[in-house]
Amino acid sequence: MTDPLSVGMLGYGFMGRAHANALARLPMFFPDAPAVNRHTLIGRDEAALSEAADRLGFAHTATDWREVVDDVDALYNLAPNHLHAEPSIAALEAGTAVLCEKPLAATLSDAESMVEAATDAAVPACCGFNYRFVPAIQYAKRLIDRGDLGEIRTFRGRYLQDWLVDPDAPWTWRMDADSAGSGALGDLGAHTIDLARFLVGDHAGRIERVAAQLQTFTDERPVYDDAGETVTEYRPVTVDDAYTAQLAFANGAIGGVEASRVAAGHKNDHTIEIHGTEGSLRFSLERLNELEVLTGDSRGYETVLVTEESDPYAGSWWPPGHVLGWEHTFVHESSEFLPAVADGTPASVAAVASFADGYAVQRVLAAIEDAADRGSWVAVDDDLTTAGE
CATH class of the missing domain: 3.30.360.10 (Dihydrodipicolinate Reductase; domain 2)
Incomplete structure:
Protein backbone atom coordinates (compact mmCIF):
# COMPACT_ATOMS: atom_id res chain seq x y z
CA MET A 1 0.00 0.00 0.00
CA THR A 2 1.66 3.24 -1.18
CA ASP A 3 -1.20 5.74 -0.86
CA PRO A 4 -1.67 7.50 2.47
CA LEU A 5 -3.50 5.35 4.99
CA SER A 6 -6.91 6.75 5.83
CA VAL A 7 -7.72 6.74 9.54
CA GLY A 8 -11.10 6.98 11.21
CA MET A 9 -11.16 7.89 14.89
CA LEU A 10 -14.09 7.13 17.18
CA GLY A 11 -13.89 9.63 20.05
CA TYR A 12 -12.28 13.04 20.39
CA GLY A 13 -11.77 13.58 24.11
CA PHE A 14 -8.65 12.86 26.15
CA MET A 15 -7.56 9.83 24.12
CA GLY A 16 -8.63 11.45 20.85
CA ARG A 17 -6.24 14.33 21.45
CA ALA A 18 -3.43 11.94 22.40
CA HIS A 19 -3.77 9.81 19.27
CA ALA A 20 -4.42 12.72 16.90
CA ASN A 21 -1.28 14.41 18.21
CA ALA A 22 0.63 11.18 17.57
CA LEU A 23 -0.59 10.94 13.98
CA ALA A 24 0.45 14.56 13.37
CA ARG A 25 3.94 14.05 14.88
CA LEU A 26 4.62 10.70 13.21
CA PRO A 27 5.99 11.89 9.83
CA MET A 28 8.25 14.45 11.50
CA PHE A 29 10.16 11.93 13.62
CA PHE A 30 9.45 8.54 12.00
CA PRO A 31 9.82 9.33 8.28
CA ASP A 32 9.75 5.64 7.32
CA ALA A 33 6.24 5.26 8.74
CA PRO A 34 3.37 5.28 6.24
CA ALA A 35 1.79 8.58 5.31
CA VAL A 36 -1.53 9.08 7.08
CA ASN A 37 -4.70 10.88 6.13
CA ARG A 38 -6.73 11.83 9.18
CA HIS A 39 -9.93 11.08 7.35
CA THR A 40 -13.00 10.98 9.60
CA LEU A 41 -13.67 11.87 13.21
CA ILE A 42 -16.68 10.15 14.75
CA GLY A 43 -18.86 11.36 17.61
CA ARG A 44 -22.43 12.13 18.63
CA ASP A 45 -22.51 15.90 19.14
CA GLU A 46 -22.31 17.52 15.69
CA ALA A 47 -21.28 20.97 16.90
CA ALA A 48 -18.56 19.68 19.23
CA LEU A 49 -17.49 17.17 16.60
CA SER A 50 -16.99 19.85 13.95
CA GLU A 51 -14.87 21.95 16.28
CA ALA A 52 -12.81 18.92 17.32
CA ALA A 53 -12.23 17.85 13.71
CA ASP A 54 -10.82 21.28 12.86
CA ARG A 55 -8.60 21.25 15.93
CA LEU A 56 -7.37 17.67 15.51
CA GLY A 57 -6.87 17.84 11.74
CA PHE A 58 -9.59 15.53 10.42
CA ALA A 59 -11.07 16.21 7.00
CA HIS A 60 -14.53 14.74 7.63
CA THR A 61 -16.93 14.00 10.48
CA ALA A 62 -19.59 11.36 11.06
CA THR A 63 -22.11 10.72 13.82
CA ASP A 64 -22.43 7.00 13.04
CA TRP A 65 -19.38 4.72 13.01
CA ARG A 66 -21.23 2.34 10.66
CA GLU A 67 -20.81 4.89 7.89
CA VAL A 68 -17.05 4.93 8.35
CA VAL A 69 -15.69 1.42 8.95
CA ASP A 70 -15.93 0.47 5.25
CA ASP A 71 -14.26 3.68 4.07
CA VAL A 72 -10.99 3.81 6.05
CA ASP A 73 -7.89 1.65 6.32
CA ALA A 74 -7.71 1.79 10.11
CA LEU A 75 -10.15 2.55 12.91
CA TYR A 76 -8.87 3.99 16.18
CA ASN A 77 -11.60 3.01 18.65
CA LEU A 78 -11.32 5.43 21.59
CA ALA A 79 -14.94 5.22 22.72
CA PRO A 80 -16.09 4.31 26.25
CA ASN A 81 -15.38 0.68 27.09
CA HIS A 82 -18.90 -0.64 26.40
CA LEU A 83 -18.57 0.63 22.82
CA HIS A 84 -15.34 -1.20 22.08
CA ALA A 85 -16.80 -4.48 20.84
CA GLU A 86 -19.41 -3.71 18.19
CA PRO A 87 -17.50 -1.09 16.12
CA SER A 88 -14.23 -3.02 16.36
CA ILE A 89 -15.80 -6.29 15.26
CA ALA A 90 -17.63 -4.58 12.38
CA ALA A 91 -14.41 -2.92 11.24
CA LEU A 92 -12.48 -6.19 11.26
CA GLU A 93 -15.25 -7.92 9.31
CA ALA A 94 -15.00 -5.11 6.74
CA GLY A 95 -11.25 -5.65 6.40
CA THR A 96 -10.37 -2.51 8.36
CA ALA A 97 -7.51 -2.66 10.86
CA VAL A 98 -8.30 -1.68 14.45
CA LEU A 99 -6.39 -0.08 17.29
CA CYS A 100 -8.74 -0.20 20.29
CA GLU A 101 -8.03 1.54 23.56
CA LYS A 102 -7.69 -0.49 26.75
CA PRO A 103 -9.24 -2.31 28.47
CA LEU A 104 -10.27 -4.37 25.47
CA ALA A 105 -13.93 -4.38 26.54
CA ALA A 106 -16.27 -3.75 29.45
CA THR A 107 -17.00 -7.46 29.86
CA LEU A 108 -15.13 -10.71 29.40
CA SER A 109 -17.73 -11.98 26.93
CA ASP A 110 -17.31 -8.89 24.73
CA ALA A 111 -13.53 -9.30 24.86
CA GLU A 112 -13.90 -12.93 23.81
CA SER A 113 -16.04 -11.91 20.82
CA MET A 114 -13.45 -9.34 19.82
CA VAL A 115 -10.55 -11.77 19.94
CA GLU A 116 -12.55 -14.27 17.88
CA ALA A 117 -13.14 -11.59 15.24
CA ALA A 118 -9.44 -10.71 15.28
CA THR A 119 -8.51 -14.37 14.78
CA ASP A 120 -10.63 -14.48 11.64
CA ALA A 121 -9.38 -11.12 10.31
CA ALA A 122 -6.61 -10.59 7.79
CA VAL A 123 -5.68 -7.17 9.20
CA PRO A 124 -4.01 -6.04 12.43
CA ALA A 125 -6.19 -5.92 15.54
CA CYS A 126 -4.38 -4.22 18.41
CA CYS A 127 -5.10 -3.02 21.92
CA GLY A 128 -3.72 0.34 23.07
CA PHE A 129 -1.47 -0.43 26.00
CA ASN A 130 0.73 2.60 25.35
CA TYR A 131 3.04 2.12 28.34
CA ARG A 132 4.76 -0.68 26.45
CA PHE A 133 6.24 2.13 24.37
CA VAL A 134 8.02 4.04 27.11
CA LEU A 288 9.51 7.93 32.75
CA GLY A 325 7.04 12.69 27.72
CA TRP A 326 3.83 10.70 28.09
CA GLU A 327 2.53 11.81 24.69
CA HIS A 328 5.49 10.25 22.88
CA THR A 329 4.30 6.75 23.78
CA PHE A 330 1.37 7.14 21.39
CA VAL A 331 3.70 8.18 18.56
CA HIS A 332 5.78 5.05 19.17
CA GLU A 333 2.63 2.90 19.25
CA SER A 334 1.41 4.21 15.90
CA SER A 335 4.92 3.87 14.45
CA GLU A 336 4.57 0.11 15.03
CA PHE A 337 0.87 -0.28 14.24
CA LEU A 338 0.57 1.63 10.97
CA PRO A 339 3.40 -0.12 9.05
CA ALA A 340 1.62 -3.40 9.79
CA VAL A 341 -1.58 -1.92 8.38
CA ALA A 342 0.28 -0.82 5.26
CA ASP A 343 1.95 -4.23 4.85
CA GLY A 344 -1.23 -6.18 5.48
CA THR A 345 0.23 -7.99 8.49
CA PRO A 346 -2.57 -10.17 9.87
CA ALA A 347 -3.95 -10.27 13.38
CA SER A 348 -1.20 -8.69 15.49
CA VAL A 349 1.98 -6.66 15.55
CA ALA A 350 4.99 -7.88 17.52
CA ALA A 351 5.49 -4.74 19.58
CA VAL A 352 1.84 -3.73 19.93
CA ALA A 353 -0.54 -5.62 22.19
CA SER A 354 -2.88 -7.78 20.14
CA PHE A 355 -6.54 -8.41 20.85
CA ALA A 356 -5.37 -11.76 22.24
CA ASP A 357 -3.16 -9.85 24.69
CA GLY A 358 -6.08 -7.63 25.60
CA TYR A 359 -8.27 -10.68 26.17
CA ALA A 360 -5.62 -12.28 28.37
CA VAL A 361 -5.54 -9.12 30.50
CA GLN A 362 -9.34 -9.11 30.61
CA ARG A 363 -9.33 -12.66 31.97
CA VAL A 364 -7.08 -11.56 34.83
CA LEU A 365 -9.31 -8.54 35.54
CA ALA A 366 -12.39 -10.76 35.60
CA ALA A 367 -10.65 -13.23 37.91
CA ILE A 368 -9.70 -10.38 40.27
CA GLU A 369 -13.35 -9.28 40.44
CA ASP A 370 -14.45 -12.85 41.05
CA ALA A 371 -11.80 -13.37 43.73
CA ALA A 372 -12.94 -10.21 45.52
CA ASP A 373 -16.56 -11.41 45.42
CA ARG A 374 -15.65 -14.87 46.76
CA GLY A 375 -13.02 -13.84 49.24
CA SER A 376 -10.74 -16.63 48.03
CA TRP A 377 -8.05 -17.45 45.51
CA VAL A 378 -9.41 -17.85 41.96
CA ALA A 379 -7.80 -19.53 38.96
CA VAL A 380 -7.44 -17.40 35.84
CA ASP A 381 -9.54 -19.60 33.56
CA ASP A 382 -12.28 -18.94 31.03
CA ASP A 383 -14.90 -20.23 33.50
CA LEU A 384 -13.23 -18.50 36.48
CA THR A 385 -13.26 -21.62 38.63
CA THR A 386 -11.92 -21.28 42.16
CA ALA A 387 -8.36 -22.51 42.54
CA GLY A 388 -8.27 -25.96 44.08
CA GLU A 389 -11.88 -26.87 43.34
Whole structure:
Protein backbone atom coordinates (compact mmCIF):
# COMPACT_ATOMS: atom_id res chain seq x y z
CA MET A 1 0.00 0.00 0.00
CA THR A 2 1.66 3.24 -1.18
CA ASP A 3 -1.20 5.74 -0.86
CA PRO A 4 -1.67 7.50 2.47
CA LEU A 5 -3.50 5.35 4.99
CA SER A 6 -6.91 6.75 5.83
CA VAL A 7 -7.72 6.74 9.54
CA GLY A 8 -11.10 6.98 11.21
CA MET A 9 -11.16 7.89 14.89
CA LEU A 10 -14.09 7.13 17.18
CA GLY A 11 -13.89 9.63 20.05
CA TYR A 12 -12.28 13.04 20.39
CA GLY A 13 -11.77 13.58 24.11
CA PHE A 14 -8.65 12.86 26.15
CA MET A 15 -7.56 9.83 24.12
CA GLY A 16 -8.63 11.45 20.85
CA ARG A 17 -6.24 14.33 21.45
CA ALA A 18 -3.43 11.94 22.40
CA HIS A 19 -3.77 9.81 19.27
CA ALA A 20 -4.42 12.72 16.90
CA ASN A 21 -1.28 14.41 18.21
CA ALA A 22 0.63 11.18 17.57
CA LEU A 23 -0.59 10.94 13.98
CA ALA A 24 0.45 14.56 13.37
CA ARG A 25 3.94 14.05 14.88
CA LEU A 26 4.62 10.70 13.21
CA PRO A 27 5.99 11.89 9.83
CA MET A 28 8.25 14.45 11.50
CA PHE A 29 10.16 11.93 13.62
CA PHE A 30 9.45 8.54 12.00
CA PRO A 31 9.82 9.33 8.28
CA ASP A 32 9.75 5.64 7.32
CA ALA A 33 6.24 5.26 8.74
CA PRO A 34 3.37 5.28 6.24
CA ALA A 35 1.79 8.58 5.31
CA VAL A 36 -1.53 9.08 7.08
CA ASN A 37 -4.70 10.88 6.13
CA ARG A 38 -6.73 11.83 9.18
CA HIS A 39 -9.93 11.08 7.35
CA THR A 40 -13.00 10.98 9.60
CA LEU A 41 -13.67 11.87 13.21
CA ILE A 42 -16.68 10.15 14.75
CA GLY A 43 -18.86 11.36 17.61
CA ARG A 44 -22.43 12.13 18.63
CA ASP A 45 -22.51 15.90 19.14
CA GLU A 46 -22.31 17.52 15.69
CA ALA A 47 -21.28 20.97 16.90
CA ALA A 48 -18.56 19.68 19.23
CA LEU A 49 -17.49 17.17 16.60
CA SER A 50 -16.99 19.85 13.95
CA GLU A 51 -14.87 21.95 16.28
CA ALA A 52 -12.81 18.92 17.32
CA ALA A 53 -12.23 17.85 13.71
CA ASP A 54 -10.82 21.28 12.86
CA ARG A 55 -8.60 21.25 15.93
CA LEU A 56 -7.37 17.67 15.51
CA GLY A 57 -6.87 17.84 11.74
CA PHE A 58 -9.59 15.53 10.42
CA ALA A 59 -11.07 16.21 7.00
CA HIS A 60 -14.53 14.74 7.63
CA THR A 61 -16.93 14.00 10.48
CA ALA A 62 -19.59 11.36 11.06
CA THR A 63 -22.11 10.72 13.82
CA ASP A 64 -22.43 7.00 13.04
CA TRP A 65 -19.38 4.72 13.01
CA ARG A 66 -21.23 2.34 10.66
CA GLU A 67 -20.81 4.89 7.89
CA VAL A 68 -17.05 4.93 8.35
CA VAL A 69 -15.69 1.42 8.95
CA ASP A 70 -15.93 0.47 5.25
CA ASP A 71 -14.26 3.68 4.07
CA VAL A 72 -10.99 3.81 6.05
CA ASP A 73 -7.89 1.65 6.32
CA ALA A 74 -7.71 1.79 10.11
CA LEU A 75 -10.15 2.55 12.91
CA TYR A 76 -8.87 3.99 16.18
CA ASN A 77 -11.60 3.01 18.65
CA LEU A 78 -11.32 5.43 21.59
CA ALA A 79 -14.94 5.22 22.72
CA PRO A 80 -16.09 4.31 26.25
CA ASN A 81 -15.38 0.68 27.09
CA HIS A 82 -18.90 -0.64 26.40
CA LEU A 83 -18.57 0.63 22.82
CA HIS A 84 -15.34 -1.20 22.08
CA ALA A 85 -16.80 -4.48 20.84
CA GLU A 86 -19.41 -3.71 18.19
CA PRO A 87 -17.50 -1.09 16.12
CA SER A 88 -14.23 -3.02 16.36
CA ILE A 89 -15.80 -6.29 15.26
CA ALA A 90 -17.63 -4.58 12.38
CA ALA A 91 -14.41 -2.92 11.24
CA LEU A 92 -12.48 -6.19 11.26
CA GLU A 93 -15.25 -7.92 9.31
CA ALA A 94 -15.00 -5.11 6.74
CA GLY A 95 -11.25 -5.65 6.40
CA THR A 96 -10.37 -2.51 8.36
CA ALA A 97 -7.51 -2.66 10.86
CA VAL A 98 -8.30 -1.68 14.45
CA LEU A 99 -6.39 -0.08 17.29
CA CYS A 100 -8.74 -0.20 20.29
CA GLU A 101 -8.03 1.54 23.56
CA LYS A 102 -7.69 -0.49 26.75
CA PRO A 103 -9.24 -2.31 28.47
CA LEU A 104 -10.27 -4.37 25.47
CA ALA A 105 -13.93 -4.38 26.54
CA ALA A 106 -16.27 -3.75 29.45
CA THR A 107 -17.00 -7.46 29.86
CA LEU A 108 -15.13 -10.71 29.40
CA SER A 109 -17.73 -11.98 26.93
CA ASP A 110 -17.31 -8.89 24.73
CA ALA A 111 -13.53 -9.30 24.86
CA GLU A 112 -13.90 -12.93 23.81
CA SER A 113 -16.04 -11.91 20.82
CA MET A 114 -13.45 -9.34 19.82
CA VAL A 115 -10.55 -11.77 19.94
CA GLU A 116 -12.55 -14.27 17.88
CA ALA A 117 -13.14 -11.59 15.24
CA ALA A 118 -9.44 -10.71 15.28
CA THR A 119 -8.51 -14.37 14.78
CA ASP A 120 -10.63 -14.48 11.64
CA ALA A 121 -9.38 -11.12 10.31
CA ALA A 122 -6.61 -10.59 7.79
CA VAL A 123 -5.68 -7.17 9.20
CA PRO A 124 -4.01 -6.04 12.43
CA ALA A 125 -6.19 -5.92 15.54
CA CYS A 126 -4.38 -4.22 18.41
CA CYS A 127 -5.10 -3.02 21.92
CA GLY A 128 -3.72 0.34 23.07
CA PHE A 129 -1.47 -0.43 26.00
CA ASN A 130 0.73 2.60 25.35
CA TYR A 131 3.04 2.12 28.34
CA ARG A 132 4.76 -0.68 26.45
CA PHE A 133 6.24 2.13 24.37
CA VAL A 134 8.02 4.04 27.11
CA PRO A 135 11.72 3.70 26.15
CA ALA A 136 12.61 2.74 29.73
CA ILE A 137 10.04 -0.10 29.66
CA GLN A 138 11.47 -1.36 26.37
CA TYR A 139 14.96 -1.15 27.89
CA ALA A 140 13.76 -3.08 30.94
CA LYS A 141 12.39 -5.80 28.68
CA ARG A 142 15.80 -6.06 26.97
CA LEU A 143 17.49 -6.59 30.32
CA ILE A 144 14.96 -9.21 31.44
CA ASP A 145 15.02 -11.07 28.13
CA ARG A 146 18.83 -11.04 28.17
CA GLY A 147 18.76 -12.72 31.57
CA ASP A 148 20.32 -9.88 33.56
CA LEU A 149 17.78 -10.33 36.37
CA GLY A 150 18.03 -14.11 36.39
CA GLU A 151 14.91 -16.09 37.27
CA ILE A 152 12.00 -13.81 38.09
CA ARG A 153 10.79 -14.09 41.69
CA THR A 154 8.43 -11.15 42.29
CA PHE A 155 6.49 -8.50 40.38
CA ARG A 156 5.02 -5.48 42.15
CA GLY A 157 2.91 -2.82 40.51
CA ARG A 158 0.84 0.10 41.66
CA TYR A 159 -1.10 2.78 39.80
CA LEU A 160 -2.25 5.64 42.02
CA GLN A 161 -4.24 8.76 41.12
CA ASP A 162 -6.16 11.28 43.21
CA TRP A 163 -8.76 12.78 40.88
CA LEU A 164 -11.66 11.27 42.88
CA VAL A 165 -10.49 12.14 46.39
CA ASP A 166 -13.13 14.88 46.58
CA PRO A 167 -16.56 13.25 47.09
CA ASP A 168 -18.07 16.14 45.13
CA ALA A 169 -15.99 15.37 42.03
CA PRO A 170 -18.47 15.02 39.16
CA TRP A 171 -19.93 11.72 38.02
CA THR A 172 -18.70 10.42 34.65
CA TRP A 173 -19.24 7.27 32.58
CA ARG A 174 -16.06 5.86 34.17
CA MET A 175 -18.09 5.42 37.38
CA ASP A 176 -20.79 3.29 35.75
CA ALA A 177 -20.30 -0.48 35.55
CA ASP A 178 -22.41 -0.80 32.39
CA SER A 179 -20.23 1.70 30.52
CA ALA A 180 -16.80 1.08 32.05
CA GLY A 181 -16.94 -2.51 33.28
CA SER A 182 -14.89 -1.66 36.38
CA GLY A 183 -13.26 1.36 37.98
CA ALA A 184 -9.63 1.65 39.05
CA LEU A 185 -9.24 -2.05 38.23
CA GLY A 186 -9.93 -1.75 34.49
CA ASP A 187 -8.95 1.88 34.03
CA LEU A 188 -5.55 1.61 35.75
CA GLY A 189 -4.99 -2.00 36.72
CA ALA A 190 -5.24 -3.15 33.11
CA HIS A 191 -2.01 -1.27 32.37
CA THR A 192 -0.21 -2.95 35.27
CA ILE A 193 -1.39 -6.44 34.34
CA ASP A 194 -0.32 -5.88 30.74
CA LEU A 195 3.16 -4.79 31.83
CA ALA A 196 3.42 -7.87 34.04
CA ARG A 197 2.62 -10.06 31.04
CA PHE A 198 4.78 -8.03 28.62
CA LEU A 199 7.88 -7.85 30.82
CA VAL A 200 7.96 -11.16 32.69
CA GLY A 201 5.41 -13.38 30.97
CA ASP A 202 8.06 -15.28 29.01
CA HIS A 203 10.08 -15.81 32.20
CA ALA A 204 7.59 -16.20 35.05
CA GLY A 205 4.87 -17.68 32.86
CA ARG A 206 1.21 -16.77 32.83
CA ILE A 207 -0.65 -15.41 35.82
CA GLU A 208 -2.40 -18.53 37.11
CA ARG A 209 -4.22 -17.50 40.31
CA VAL A 210 -5.35 -14.30 42.00
CA ALA A 211 -6.74 -13.13 45.33
CA ALA A 212 -8.19 -9.64 45.62
CA GLN A 213 -10.17 -6.91 47.30
CA LEU A 214 -12.15 -4.12 45.62
CA GLN A 215 -13.60 -1.12 47.43
CA THR A 216 -15.93 1.77 46.57
CA PHE A 217 -15.55 4.66 49.03
CA THR A 218 -18.07 7.12 47.56
CA ASP A 219 -21.38 5.50 46.65
CA GLU A 220 -22.82 8.37 44.61
CA ARG A 221 -21.50 11.46 42.90
CA PRO A 222 -23.06 14.69 41.64
CA VAL A 223 -24.01 15.63 38.10
CA TYR A 224 -23.60 19.36 37.50
CA ASP A 225 -25.30 21.74 35.09
CA ASP A 226 -23.53 22.98 31.95
CA ALA A 227 -21.93 25.79 33.93
CA GLY A 228 -20.46 23.25 36.35
CA GLU A 229 -21.89 25.09 39.35
CA THR A 230 -25.27 23.61 40.31
CA VAL A 231 -25.89 19.97 41.16
CA THR A 232 -28.80 18.66 39.10
CA GLU A 233 -28.82 15.11 40.45
CA TYR A 234 -26.74 12.40 42.11
CA ARG A 235 -25.91 9.16 40.33
CA PRO A 236 -24.71 5.91 41.90
CA VAL A 237 -21.09 4.83 41.60
CA THR A 238 -21.20 1.16 40.58
CA VAL A 239 -17.47 0.51 40.13
CA ASP A 240 -14.49 0.29 42.45
CA ASP A 241 -12.48 3.30 43.61
CA ALA A 242 -9.51 1.09 44.49
CA TYR A 243 -8.35 -2.51 44.32
CA THR A 244 -5.52 -4.67 45.58
CA ALA A 245 -4.61 -8.14 44.33
CA GLN A 246 -2.08 -10.90 44.80
CA LEU A 247 -0.78 -12.81 41.79
CA ALA A 248 0.65 -16.30 41.45
CA PHE A 249 2.68 -17.00 38.30
CA ALA A 250 3.24 -20.34 36.62
CA ASN A 251 6.94 -20.58 37.61
CA GLY A 252 6.21 -19.97 41.30
CA ALA A 253 6.87 -16.23 41.18
CA ILE A 254 4.48 -14.05 43.14
CA GLY A 255 3.15 -10.55 42.64
CA GLY A 256 1.24 -7.75 44.26
CA VAL A 257 -0.71 -5.12 42.31
CA GLU A 258 -2.97 -2.25 43.30
CA ALA A 259 -4.63 0.85 41.91
CA SER A 260 -6.57 3.74 43.35
CA ARG A 261 -8.28 6.85 42.03
CA VAL A 262 -8.53 8.25 45.57
CA ALA A 263 -4.85 8.26 46.60
CA ALA A 264 -4.26 11.82 47.77
CA GLY A 265 -1.06 13.35 46.44
CA HIS A 266 -0.62 10.93 43.53
CA LYS A 267 -1.37 12.33 40.08
CA ASN A 268 -0.29 9.55 37.72
CA ASP A 269 1.94 7.29 39.78
CA HIS A 270 2.41 4.03 37.87
CA THR A 271 5.32 2.21 39.50
CA ILE A 272 6.61 -1.31 38.95
CA GLU A 273 9.34 -3.35 40.62
CA ILE A 274 10.71 -6.67 39.36
CA HIS A 275 13.05 -8.84 41.40
CA GLY A 276 15.01 -11.81 40.11
CA THR A 277 17.71 -14.15 41.33
CA GLU A 278 20.45 -12.00 39.76
CA GLY A 279 19.05 -8.47 39.98
CA SER A 280 16.14 -6.06 40.21
CA LEU A 281 14.66 -3.03 38.51
CA ARG A 282 12.26 -0.22 39.35
CA PHE A 283 10.29 2.15 37.10
CA SER A 284 7.99 5.09 37.80
CA LEU A 285 5.86 6.70 35.13
CA GLU A 286 6.31 10.06 36.85
CA ARG A 287 10.04 9.72 36.03
CA LEU A 288 9.51 7.93 32.75
CA ASN A 289 12.93 8.62 31.26
CA GLU A 290 14.66 6.76 34.10
CA LEU A 291 15.06 3.11 35.01
CA GLU A 292 16.57 2.01 38.31
CA VAL A 293 18.63 -1.15 37.82
CA LEU A 294 20.54 -3.44 40.17
CA THR A 295 22.56 -6.31 38.68
CA GLY A 296 25.69 -8.30 39.39
CA ASP A 297 27.77 -7.21 42.37
CA SER A 298 26.18 -3.76 42.68
CA ARG A 299 25.41 -2.73 46.26
CA GLY A 300 22.57 -0.46 45.24
CA TYR A 301 20.42 0.65 42.35
CA GLU A 302 21.88 2.59 39.43
CA THR A 303 19.61 5.21 37.86
CA VAL A 304 19.86 4.88 34.08
CA LEU A 305 18.68 7.81 31.93
CA VAL A 306 17.14 6.06 28.92
CA THR A 307 17.67 8.78 26.28
CA GLU A 308 20.70 7.55 24.33
CA GLU A 309 20.45 7.23 20.56
CA SER A 310 20.80 3.45 20.97
CA ASP A 311 17.89 3.26 23.42
CA PRO A 312 14.48 2.10 22.15
CA TYR A 313 12.78 4.85 20.11
CA ALA A 314 14.97 7.56 21.67
CA GLY A 315 17.17 7.94 18.59
CA SER A 316 14.18 9.20 16.60
CA TRP A 317 13.83 12.27 18.81
CA TRP A 318 16.40 14.50 20.51
CA PRO A 319 20.06 14.40 21.60
CA PRO A 320 20.85 12.35 24.74
CA GLY A 321 19.45 13.83 27.93
CA HIS A 322 16.63 15.68 26.16
CA VAL A 323 13.79 13.81 27.78
CA LEU A 324 10.56 12.50 26.30
CA GLY A 325 7.04 12.69 27.72
CA TRP A 326 3.83 10.70 28.09
CA GLU A 327 2.53 11.81 24.69
CA HIS A 328 5.49 10.25 22.88
CA THR A 329 4.30 6.75 23.78
CA PHE A 330 1.37 7.14 21.39
CA VAL A 331 3.70 8.18 18.56
CA HIS A 332 5.78 5.05 19.17
CA GLU A 333 2.63 2.90 19.25
CA SER A 334 1.41 4.21 15.90
CA SER A 335 4.92 3.87 14.45
CA GLU A 336 4.57 0.11 15.03
CA PHE A 337 0.87 -0.28 14.24
CA LEU A 338 0.57 1.63 10.97
CA PRO A 339 3.40 -0.12 9.05
CA ALA A 340 1.62 -3.40 9.79
CA VAL A 341 -1.58 -1.92 8.38
CA ALA A 342 0.28 -0.82 5.26
CA ASP A 343 1.95 -4.23 4.85
CA GLY A 344 -1.23 -6.18 5.48
CA THR A 345 0.23 -7.99 8.49
CA PRO A 346 -2.57 -10.17 9.87
CA ALA A 347 -3.95 -10.27 13.38
CA SER A 348 -1.20 -8.69 15.49
CA VAL A 349 1.98 -6.66 15.55
CA ALA A 350 4.99 -7.88 17.52
CA ALA A 351 5.49 -4.74 19.58
CA VAL A 352 1.84 -3.73 19.93
CA ALA A 353 -0.54 -5.62 22.19
CA SER A 354 -2.88 -7.78 20.14
CA PHE A 355 -6.54 -8.41 20.85
CA ALA A 356 -5.37 -11.76 22.24
CA ASP A 357 -3.16 -9.85 24.69
CA GLY A 358 -6.08 -7.63 25.60
CA TYR A 359 -8.27 -10.68 26.17
CA ALA A 360 -5.62 -12.28 28.37
CA VAL A 361 -5.54 -9.12 30.50
CA GLN A 362 -9.34 -9.11 30.61
CA ARG A 363 -9.33 -12.66 31.97
CA VAL A 364 -7.08 -11.56 34.83
CA LEU A 365 -9.31 -8.54 35.54
CA ALA A 366 -12.39 -10.76 35.60
CA ALA A 367 -10.65 -13.23 37.91
CA ILE A 368 -9.70 -10.38 40.27
CA GLU A 369 -13.35 -9.28 40.44
CA ASP A 370 -14.45 -12.85 41.05
CA ALA A 371 -11.80 -13.37 43.73
CA ALA A 372 -12.94 -10.21 45.52
CA ASP A 373 -16.56 -11.41 45.42
CA ARG A 374 -15.65 -14.87 46.76
CA GLY A 375 -13.02 -13.84 49.24
CA SER A 376 -10.74 -16.63 48.03
CA TRP A 377 -8.05 -17.45 45.51
CA VAL A 378 -9.41 -17.85 41.96
CA ALA A 379 -7.80 -19.53 38.96
CA VAL A 380 -7.44 -17.40 35.84
CA ASP A 381 -9.54 -19.60 33.56
CA ASP A 382 -12.28 -18.94 31.03
CA ASP A 383 -14.90 -20.23 33.50
CA LEU A 384 -13.23 -18.50 36.48
CA THR A 385 -13.26 -21.62 38.63
CA THR A 386 -11.92 -21.28 42.16
CA ALA A 387 -8.36 -22.51 42.54
CA GLY A 388 -8.27 -25.96 44.08
CA GLU A 389 -11.88 -26.87 43.34
